[in-house]
Amino acid sequence: MDPAQALIRTTLNPTARIAPGLAGRAAFELFRRPLRRSRVRPAEREVHRRAALERLTVHGKSVVGYRWGSGERPVLLLHGWRSRASRFAPFVPRLRALGLSAVAFDAPGHGDSGGRSTSVLEYRELVLRLQDRYGPFEAVIAHSLGVCAAFGALGDGLRAGRLAAVSGVSEVGFFPAAFCAGLGLDAAVERALRGRIEQDLFAGDAGAWDRYDAAGRAGAVGLPILVLHDEGDDVVPLGQAHRLKRAYGEQLDLVVTRGLGHRRIIGEPTVVDQVIGFISAGLGVTAA
Structure with a gap:
């Protein structure tokens, strides 16, 4: 285990037994911060450079939005944790060839956006704000955390023709469990973390766990x-x-793939082909 992770584990596990509130606050601060930002990859630079930029704000954080095309017939792109909008570069020219616009953003704490943390609730707010600006979406393409956010937003008023979900999380409750498992944190820390998420992120609303469970909605x-x-x-x-x-x-x-893992799958040509084919079928046209 990484020395920093070992320190977190050996600090938070005993703290949760004697001061669960303190352990929950500390775990929450770590949980909601991506800690590092992804950079634009060389293969993404040309597509990234061609985007029209726009500014949004959420909870006082400056967010960079991207648009390829006029904004008519938009397709929404939602990136995952520790990722950024440029990861969808392979999709953009294919969507444009179908006469569609691509719309995306770097979530707070990610890419070129401000802030140091984010949540599915901030994704939801940004998505609905983009919908107000561009109208209903022809489709949504989402990866990882973006999938959880997409399902949550679809249940809360996002209008779209189709959803392509890649390597997606189906329930918001997955995140604290995975976070604690990855750091070797015990059940007491996870309970404290869930309590802090419920209090600070969901404003004390215990029902939010179910509302962000895609399988339950x-x-x-x-x-x-x-x-x-x-x-x-x-x-x-x-x-x-x-x-x-x-x-x-x-x-x-x-569709279950093999050998692509969690991150490489989003740019794999055969995956891009399948997603574009799925979207074009909803338009009644053949994918280029």
Whole structure:
């Protein structure tokens, strides 16, 4: 284990037994911060450079938005944790060839946006603000945390024709469990962290866990869904995709890949082809 992770574990585990509130606050501060920012990769630079930039704000944080195209017939792109909008560069020219605009943002604490932390609630607010600006979306393409945020927003008023979900998290409760497991934190820390999330992020609303459970809100999300997930994903287990499949049944097509992991899958040409084909089918055209 990394020395910093070992220090966190040996500090928070005993603290949770004697001062759970203190342990919960400390864990929450770590939990909500990505700690490092992804840079634009060389292969993404040209597409990234061509984007029209716009500014948004959420909770006092300056957020960089991106648009490729006029904004007409928009497709929303939602990146994952410790990622950025430029990861969708392989999709942009394909969407433009279909006559679609691509709309995205770097979440707070990510990419070129301000702030040091973010949450699915901030994603939701930004998504709905972009919807006010551009109108309903032809489709949403989301990765990882973005998938959880997309399902939550779809249940809360986001309007879209289709959803392509790559390596997605199906429930917000997955995040504290995965965070604690990754650092070797015990059940007492996880309980304290969940309590702090509920108090500070959800304003004391215990029902928010269920509202951000995509499998539990299948009746509120009535659009066609394509889920792509790698069998060897070591960040978000394949079980999250199977959980969605059980909830949505024939409404959802599940494609399981091999050897792409959690991050490489989003730019894999065959995955891009499948997502573009799925979106173009909803438009009644053939993908370029």
